[in-house]
Amino acid sequence: EIVLTQSPGTLSLSPGERATLSCRASQSVGGSYLAWYQQKPGQAPRLLIHGASIRATGIPDRFSGSGSGTDFTLTISRLEPEDFAVYYCQQYGSSLWTFGQGTKVEIK
Amino acid sequence: QVQLQESGPGLVKPSETLSLTCTVSGGSISNYYWSWIRQPPGKRLEWIGYIYYSGSTNYNPSLKSRVTISVDTSKNQFSLKLRSVTAADTAVYYCARVQGSFDAWGQGTLVTVSS
Numbered sequence: 001e002i003v004l005t006q007s008p009g010t011l012s013l014s015p016g017e018r019a020t021l022s023c024r025a026s027q028s029v030g031g032s033y034l035a036w037y038q039q040k041p042g043q044a045p046r047l048l049i050h051g052a053s054i055r056a057t058g059i060p061d062r063f064s065g066s067g068s069g070t071d072f073t074l075t076i077s078r079l080e081p082e083d084f085a086v087y088y089c090q091q092y093g094s095s096l097w098t099f100g101q102g103t104k105v106e107i108k
Numbered sequence: 109q110v111q112l113q114e115s116g117p118g119l120v121k122p123s124e125t126l127s128l129t130c131t132v133s134g135g136s137i138s139n140y141y142w143s144w145i146r147q148p149p150g151k152r153l154e155w156i157g158y159i160y161y162s163g164s165t166n167y168n169p170s171l172k173s174r175v176t177i178s179v180d181t182s183k184n185q186f187s188l189k190l191r192s193v194t195a196a197d198t199a200v201y202y203c204a205r206v207q208g209s210f211d212a213w214g215q216g217t218l219v220t221v222s223s
Contacts, residue, residue, distance in 0.1 A: 035209035
């Protein structure tokens with residue numbers, strides 16, 4: 001099983017600031033099959049990034065993903081009020097798909 | 109735009125079977141993989157398994173002995189059965205479409221296991 005560890009657990013930032021979220025895998029994620037999701041309270045997760053760096057349909061370009069192997073990053077270039085939420089990474093490069101524990105981006 | 113909607117009992121007794129159905133609208137269930145994911149209160153998301161429209165499946169090994177996912181293409185639905193539930197199975201259950209990652213999700217349904 002590939003274990004995904006996200007850091008930090010909580011990120012306290014102000015609107016307009018840059019957010020950098022990390023996702024580290026316990027072993028290499030095949031094919032860079034790594035996705036990022038945003039989840040707001042009481043809502044289902046929303047796909048932001050797939051294939052480590054490909055924005056999903058309709059996702060603003062302030063969201064970007066990078067990385068390969070075991071280290072991946074989600075960057076939000078300038079936080080908008082609607083971006084404060086919990087973010088999860090997920091790998092689908094092995095037969096057992098797994099999620100990280102999440103990073104909460106909160107308003108400072 | 110495809111939409112997914114979970115349905116089923118919100119309360120299940122311990123040792124019984126949890127049964128949920130996901131209805132797909134705005135698109136065909138054919139030619140896609142479909143999945144169930146759950147989120148226990150305050151915990152991370154957990155992938156349960158997926159099914160191809162043709163019926164082939166893949167399950168999380170930790171749940172494999174208790175899970176069955178099936179599909180009914182005539183109704184544009186797929187279903188989840190989880191047997192012998194305990195309190196640890198209390199969670200919000202989501203259905204989702206698979207295109208590598210999960211690109212469309214249902215709103216989720218809370219299932220509580222309690223007597």
